[in-house]
Amino acid sequence: MKKIRQCLREHSVPLALLAPAVIIILLVVLLPLIFSFYTSFTNYRLIKPETLWQWIGLRNYQRIMGDWAFWVAFGRTVLFLTIALNLEMLLGLGLALLVNRITWGQRVMRTIMMFPMMFSPILVGFQFKYMFNDTIGVVNNALQSLGLTHEAIPFLVDRWLAFFSISIAEIWMSTSIFAILILAGLFAMPRDPIEAARVDGCNNWQVFRHITLPFLMPFIYIAMTIRSLDVARAYDVVDVMTGGGPAGRTELLWTLIARTAYDDARMGRANAMAYVSILLSIFFTWFFFRKLMQARKHLGAF
Amino acid sequence: MSKRTKDVIIWFVTFFIMLIICLPGLWIILSAFRPNGEILTKPAIWIPQNLSLDNFRAIFGMGDNVVAIPVGSYFRNSLVISTTSTFLAIVIGMSGGYAFARFQFPGKASAFLWIMLSRTVPGIALSLPLFIIWSRLGLIDTPFGVILVYTAINVPFTVWLIEGFFRQVPHELSEAAQIDGCTRWQAFWKIEFPLAKSGVVSAGIFAFLTSWNEYALASQLTRSTDSKTLPAGLMDFTAQFTIDWAGMCAMAVIIIIPALILTFLVQKHLIAGLTFGGVKG
Amino acid sequence: MAEVSLKNVVKFYGDLEVVHGINLDIAHNEFVVLVGPSGCGKSTTLRMIAGLEDITGGEISIGNRVVNNLPPRRRNISMVFQNYALYPHMNVRENLGFSLKIAGKSVQEIDDAVNDAANILGLAEFMERTPAELSGGQRQRVAMGRAIVRHPDVFLFDEPLSNLDAKLRTQMRTEIKKLHQKVKTTIVYVTHDQVEAMTLADRIVIMKDGHIVQVGTPLEVFEHPVDTFVASFIGSPPMNLIEGTINNNKVTLSDGVTLPIPPKTGNSLSDGQKVIYGFRADILMPKGHTLAKGGQTADLDLTIDFAEPLGSETILLTKIGGVEIQAKMHNPRPVKEGEVLTCELSIEKSHLFDAATGRTLKV
Numbered sequence: 023m024k025k026i027r028q029c030l031r032e033h034s035v036p037l038a039l040l041a042p043a044v045i046i047i048l049l050v051v052l053l054p055l056i057f058s059f060y061t062s063f064t065n066y067r068l069i070k071p072e073t074l075w076q077w078i079g080l081r082n083y084q085r086i087m088g089d090w091a092f093w094v095a096f097g098r099t100v101l102f103l104t105i106a107l108n109l110e111m112l113l114g115l116g117l118a119l120l121v122n123r124i125t126w127g128q129r130v131m132r133t134i135m136m137f138p139m140m141f142s143p144i145l146v147g148f149q150f151k152y153m154f155n156d157t158i159g160v161v162n163n164a165l166q167s168l169g170l171t172h173e174a175i176p177f178l179v180d181r182w183l184a185f186f187s188i189s190i191a192e193i194w195m196s197t198s199i200f201a202i203l204i205l206a207g208l209f210a211m212p213r214d215p216i217e218a219a220r221v222d223g224c225n226n227w228q229v230f231r232h233i234t235l236p237f238l239m240p241f242i243y244i245a246m247t248i249r250s251l252d253v254a255r256a257y258d259v260v261d262v263m264t265g266g267g268p269a270g271r272t273e274l275l276w277t278l279i280a281r282t283a284y285d286d287a288r289m290g291r292a293n294a295m296a297y298v299s300i301l302l303s304i305f306f307t308w309f310f311f312r313k314l315m316q317a318r319k320h321l322g323a324f
Numbered sequence: 325m326s327k328r329t330k331d332v333i334i335w336f337v338t339f340f341i342m343l344i345i346c347l348p349g350l351w352i353i354l355s356a357f358r359p360n361g362e363i364l365t366k367p368a369i370w371i372p373q374n375l376s377l378d379n380f381r382a383i384f385g386m387g388d389n390v391v392a393i394p395v396g397s398y399f400r401n402s403l404v405i406s407t408t409s410t411f412l413a414i415v416i417g418m419s420g421g422y423a424f425a426r427f428q429f430p431g432k433a434s435a436f437l438w439i440m441l442s443r444t445v446p447g448i449a450l451s452l453p454l455f456i457i458w459s460r461l462g463l464i465d466t467p468f469g470v471i472l473v474y475t476a477i478n479v480p481f482t483v484w485l486i487e488g489f490f491r492q493v494p495h496e497l498s499e500a501a502q503i504d505g506c507t508r509w510q511a512f513w514k515i516e517f518p519l520a521k522s523g524v525v526s527a528g529i530f531a532f533l534t535s536w537n538e539y540a541l542a543s544q545l546t547r548s549t550d551s552k553t554l555p556a557g558l559m560d561f562t563a564q565f566t567i568d569w570a571g572m573c574a575m576a577v578i579i580i581i582p583a584l585i586l587t588f589l590v591q592k593h594l595i596a597g598l599t600f601g602g603v604k605g
Numbered sequence: 606m607a608e609v610s611l612k613n614v615v616k617f618y619g620d621l622e623v624v625h626g627i628n629l630d631i632a633h634n635e636f637v638v639l640v641g642p643s644g645c646g647k648s649t650t651l652r653m654i655a656g657l658e659d660i661t662g663g664e665i666s667i668g669n670r671v672v673n674n675l676p677p678r679r680r681n682i683s684m685v686f687q688n689y690a691l692y693p694h695m696n697v698r699e700n701l702g703f704s705l706k707i708a709g710k711s712v713q714e715i716d717d718a719v720n721d722a723a724n725i726l727g728l729a730e731f732m733e734r735t736p737a738e739l740s741g742g743q744r745q746r747v748a749m750g751r752a753i754v755r756h757p758d759v760f761l762f763d764e765p766l767s768n769l770d771a772k773l774r775t776q777m778r779t780e781i782k783k784l785h786q787k788v789k790t791t792i793v794y795v796t797h798d799q800v801e802a803m804t805l806a807d808r809i810v811i812m813k814d815g816h817i818v819q820v821g822t823p824l825e826v827f828e829h830p831v832d833t834f835v836a837s838f839i840g841s842p843p844m845n846l847i848e849g850t851i852n853n854n855k856v857t858l859s860d861g862v863t864l865p866i867p868p869k870t871g872n873s874l875s876d877g878q879k880v881i882y883g884f885r886a887d888i889l890m891p892k893g894h895t896l897a898k899g900g901q902t903a904d905l906d907l908t909i910d911f912a913e914p915l916g917s918e919t920i921l922l923t924k925i926g927g928v929e930i931q932a933k934m935h936n937p938r939p940v941k942e943g944e945v946l947t948c949e950l951s952i953e954k955s956h957l958f959d960a961a962t963g964r965t966l967k968v
Binding site: 029033035036037039040042043044046047049050051052054055057058061068117120121123124125126127131132133134135136137138139140141142143144145148149150152153157158160167194198250251252253254255257258261262276279280283284289292293296297299300303304307 | 331334335337338339341342345346348349351352355363364370415416417419420422423424426427429430435439441442443444445446447448449450451452453454455456457472473475476477479480483533536537538539540543544555558559562569572573576579580583584587588591
């Protein structure tokens with residue numbers, strides 16, 4: 023006890039400076055999460071306040087573990103993230119390499135490249151909902167005007183097309199983060215190793231594979247880490263575009279949570295699902311953060 | 325193929341890709357100036373016939389067509405909530421970021437990790453307990469309730485970003501200022517703050533954009549013109565009998581304009597901000 | 606007028622004691638250099654004088670005023686930092702005038718003081734430039750200018766020359782010396798470079814592991830090192846140190862060579878005692894190379910492994926008692942590898958240290 027008090031006195035300045043940040047996160051994030059952890063063990067329904075005290079142990083978790091719809095949504099979420107993150111990474115890499123190659127008008131290109139980053143997820147969702155609409159959407163209109171199809175293609179209704187559509191929206195939204203960060207990496211890249219490799223007889227592909235790419239890896243992992251911090255932004259996109267529907271065909275973990283909590287008013291069960299989603303986010307972040315640390319250690323120079 | 329031709333081809337390929345990236349956004353912006361009738365016409369009219377500001381007049385309740393959605397109030401709410409929460413997040417972030425950048429204290433690394441970890445919580449997952457607690461506390465559908473939440477979700481990011489910028493400022497500068505007769509407080513405001521200012525500004529812009537664009541929490545914690553923000557308000561359109569596409573497009577443009585300007589302003593710091601601490605540890 | 610005095614000053618970082626109760630009195634106008642290897646506590650000591658580090662124990666006073674609990678700004682000191690710590694967002698004029706502006710001086714007063722300092726240091730033509738537009742030497746001058754404008758009681762220098770290249774360092778060293786003659790203020794100067802210490806100091810304070818090992822004028826510490834650490838730290842090339850054993854009033858080295866005991870050593874030596882024999886390169890020379898005459902000498906036949914001609918003198922590398930040592934040759938002539946030269950060692954000027962403690966055995 024005495025030691026704690028002495029420690030507090032010795033570090034009173036930094037602790038005081040840190041206090042506001044800690045307090046607000048404690049009040050608005052941590053305590054609510056503890057509360058929701060508790061409710062995940064109750065049968066709490068929004069419409070029946072007294073059910074907040076109805077302790078039902080692990081039953082919510084057992085329920086969702088045995089719930090086919092939950093697992094479908096969970097699997098779809100993981101699939102969605104895997105596809106989206108990988109494609110964003112590849113497209114972003116390609117884009118960055120292209121922009122890095124050009125010299126004339128590079129700054130303008132770079133600014134244009136960041137255009138999607140200015141769009142909030144909700145706008146991205148709305149934008150693609152508007153474009154993929156089967157009656158007035160520009161995509162269908164274009165296909166019909168070009169005579170490629172006479173029927174309206176139900177982009178947001180068909181199971182796989184809808185999945186495809188939300189993936190397109192997600193990829194459009196987030197590719198530029200990868201492109202920007204990888205471009206930053208390319209700018210920071212020293213010339214010597216590339217020249218040395220060329221002298222050693224590497225061709226373009228070998229230089230890319232053995233010099234450029236390893237150097238870019240930390241930047242790619244930073245982008246991955248930043249992206250996994252806010253993967254749940256996809257909720258906004260999907261909520262606007264399809265709302266998880268029709269008939270749960272584009273249901274992701276997050277839309278399922280919202281539906282369970284607010285439409286079905288089953289707060290307890292929704293909180294149990296929310297914990298799964300939090301763990302998922304933490305897992306993704308942790309995974310890429312570790313990769314980042316490894317890549318940095320591997321390069322040493324940083 | 326000569327190197328020059330290759331360069332020209334690459335330039336056009338890049339330009340073409342950029343065009344594709346921009347098209348969806350530009351399509352929305354264009355539609356915002358077209359009447360709803362023209363948008364709904366079949367077969368599609370490709371070349372806009374009459375462009376006007378009618379949609380904007382309509383959503384702000386001016387002119388002949390009045391939209392039932394109070395975009396004006398939403399805009400005001402968004403502005404108030406985003407600016408206030410940004411200001412708070414910046415003040416708290418500066419204080420916390422400075423502590424991390426300048427002081428050694430036990431548990432520093434894990435404190436940093438935990439603060440960052442709070443960022444990983446998905447908005448929708450956080451909205452559940454907040455919805456319940458805020459209802460009990462009477463904070464639901466109040467600007468204050470939303471400001472509190474946005475400040476909290478922005479703090480990890482502002483702390484992280486500002487910490488990076490303060491770390492760039494050599495600590496000897498503060499010491500030199502103290503020897504030159506400053507108190508620690510004066511040394512901070514006269515020397516350290518001016519040097520980290522650009523970082524603080526970009527952290528502020530990031531925070532503002534996060535608040536301005538946030539939807540998952542706003543859609544649950546706000547209900548009426550008292551506190552509903554633009555992103556949450558955009559969904560009002562879908563609840564109506566027929567979707568007013570032109571009105572939605574106009575509202576989308578209202579949402580995007582501040583983001584456009586601010587992102588453009590910070591684009592230089594954007595990369596620096598994002599890679600700080602990430603690459604150069 | 607300001608003396609600086611340290612009484613039993615102790616510094617802990619957490620549970621780690623980095624300065625172990627040091628005592629030091631610095632006279633008014635004295636130029637004192639704290640020197641030692643990195644981690645010896647010299648910078649910490651300086652920062653405690655400046656008030657940038659808390660003093661865990663003991664007492665520091667400046668001009669008879671105990672300053673333990675005064676913040677830096679109340680101690681009337683100024684400091685030149687290793688990386689200059691110029692304010693990057695201010696031009697040279699603003700950098701120089703900052704402390705006076707904070708003190709609330711009038712514009713006129715500030716201008717006069719700044720122009721004075723600029724003239725002393727030859728900065729007049731750079732006044733409107735920012736630090737980024739200055740060369741290393743110019744930044745160094747601005748840092749010094751910033752220190753002198755406020756006429757402090759004490760100047761503190763924290764390794765101010767270590768970021769400069771060798772030529773500039775020599776030049777700035779001279780300027781610092783001149784500055785001290787001009788402004789006449791107490792100076793406490795920290796460096797790890799013994800040449801700087803020797804050339805600048807009125808008195809050198811040699812520190813090691815948080816203790817003061819020896820305090821003295823440059824010549825004192827050079828000629829009378831209190832232990833093997835000071836002997837090997839001060840002077841270039843470092844003192845040759847060879848282990849040996851006392852035997853019959855002589856020192857026997859490991860290869861059987863015997864050397865007489867230096868005359869100034871006390872009589873308390875006993876047979877079998879382990880000692881270290883120390884002498885500088887310039888008191889071991891081939892015969893005929895102007896080794897100071899008089900006094901006792903010993904002749905040694907040495908096989909030269911290597912010769913480094915430096916122009917005015919040549920350093921000879923050879924071995925005595927199995928230890929690599931250096932000798933000097935003042936009238937250089939070509940020396941072949943493997944050549945055997947008969948050398949003279951001045952016993953008078955040699956040192957004997959206790960092998961166990963490293964302390965000198967001089968009385």
